[in-house]
Amino acid sequence: MAEVGTGLNPAGKLGKGWKISPSIVIPSGETFTLADIQSSGIIRHIWITTLEEELRSYIIRFYWDDNETPSVECPLGDFFASGLRTIGQIDSLPVCVNPKRAFNCYWLMPFKKSCRIEIENRSDEDLITYYQIDYTEEPVPEDSLYFHANFNRINPLPSKEVYWIADKIEGVGRYVGTYMTWGVNNSGWWGEGEMKAYIDDDKEYPTICGTGTEDYFCGSYNFEKFDRHEYQEFSTAYSGMPVIEYPDGVYSSQMRFSMYRWHISDPILFKSSLKISIQALGWTNWHKDQSKREYLPLQDDLSSVAFWYQNLTDKPLRPLPADELLQIN
Template sequence: MRTKIKTRRMDGFWRALFLTRLLMLGAGSCAAPALMAAEQPLYEMQKEAESEVIWTRTTIPANGKVDLADLSGEGVISSLWCTFDVKVREKYNYLGRAIVINMYWDDAEKPAVSVPLADFFGQPLQVQGTDNALFNSSNGWGLFNSLIPMPFRSSARIELVNDSDIRCIFYYQVNVNYKKLSDDALYLHAYWSRQTGVGFRDQFTVLPEVQGQGRYLGTTWGIIQDDVQKRWPWYVRPVKIDFDDKKNSTKPDGSSIEVGTLDDYLGSGWWSSEATPGSYSFPYTGRSYVSVDDQNRLSVVCYRYYIIDPLWFHKKISMQIGPHLSKKIKERSSDWSTTAYFYLNKPENNLPAIQDTTIRTLGF
């Protein structure tokens, strides 16, 4: 007897990824039959598909640019791995912000993805070892790996733009599956923004309004809070997501999604009660980096990805953080940088261009 598992627009890759992660997390034998039952099993030949693996090195010129891939045809970039030469190790964090990764789909003039290199791969403040459903790195030696599927219908181009005076060697691998896409296949987009001097009464825009149909894939945050003290009051800010003019049934005058505090939104809670706040990494949500320096400045990296709980939009979507909920807390500034990942039904979006190098690299 066959059991059919219904998922809303969840293709074989995402289903296999989810079930594979269950296995990695110790789900045991219960996950194995489900993995074999996924669409397009690992052992099933896809007669019209072709594979290409680009694994090479290039030189990124100072104040120049280079293409990592320039593809023609129809298919999906299934993974992207890259790393800096160790000779520039002391500059990893700076280069991670000074170098921008741009991705163009189907000969579009505007990049759908335009994000600082390290930020795109979920390492916005500190090049580090990390592991979650979308990105992983085995150590802090400037390694980046993305598992996000990136469909294209006629062409794909991945470009690095180096806005620094540092010339460096760069190794990379691009895995491509050329195949026919479904009519509903969406294009990957990503938007990055940084705002320094954010006060407790300020609201930070993670994603300006995007128009079109698609799926919000998730967010990575890099936050630096001055004078953090013993407790973590910086995170007591609501998370608000608006899409398709929908209203929250419990707060009909508010946003489509409104979560009281950032730690609740990330699937955690009561951060301020932790004796020694530390990092944690789950497949879809986490606090992957935590550090407090000798000047009592907190640096924290967080992420929340919508994979097993998809967030679809059919007209538009936007996302904001804040302002702070408490009226009694002492005013202190913070520095927010965020990357918003989403799929869209067109290869270009209506978002602003990435901020300039001075803003991106301040303090790095």
């Protein structure tokens, strides 16, 4: 039972047991261990909140079964499908974001020996955060796969290059979700690019090839509203675009979109390797006559989190970008 903490003064007259330590303070430049579980079990729910806006300054990591290599390494907000400064309501199965800034995830995360969850504070200020991790201690089958998540960002994407959401995952597993922020650096429509999944022995041609960016995120026709020529925000069990940031005519100069696509009912299974890419593609011109239309490769600001389960290996995740390349201006 806590006797000291951030609530010590308000609870002074009430004493032990009266919300003495509801939150933690992570000093600038330090790493705090949220959970250190020495048993087999399953993480079933994580709730965390903070009023800080620069969520890419806080890195969350998960380590399974005494492995020194993290299986999850990701900015805090992006892990909860909230990579932009604007936080929106998310009503999906594995991730919920509720008022005011309550980040929840329900990904099942089994472990056979141990689990360690950490947050690194890379900001110049101390971080105050509240959190709760719910788990069960229970036997875990030997063939259980481990939860993984990895972040990437390219700004700007070089012309005529594809963006890699997942770059050479190796092992046996299933891909279960994509989260992306998309900063548009051109005017006009930006979502003609195809998502492609290269499974196992695929080389030149992928097993899965989509039809457009908004189609991959389970929308269609530019994410437009049913009755007028405007973008439509949405959040559903398996897909959503919960946040759109619009230019303000002064300092916020670009449009930005926050999108998720969970492959829970339709996982992408792989036996040896997986790579997933998406194209940034718009139009040089738009003409009613399709024979006169031309695609325009875009140089947009793209970031993503890939979510998947696989057997546990010592292979390191793709490194995070440098601190200055994480932030969204």
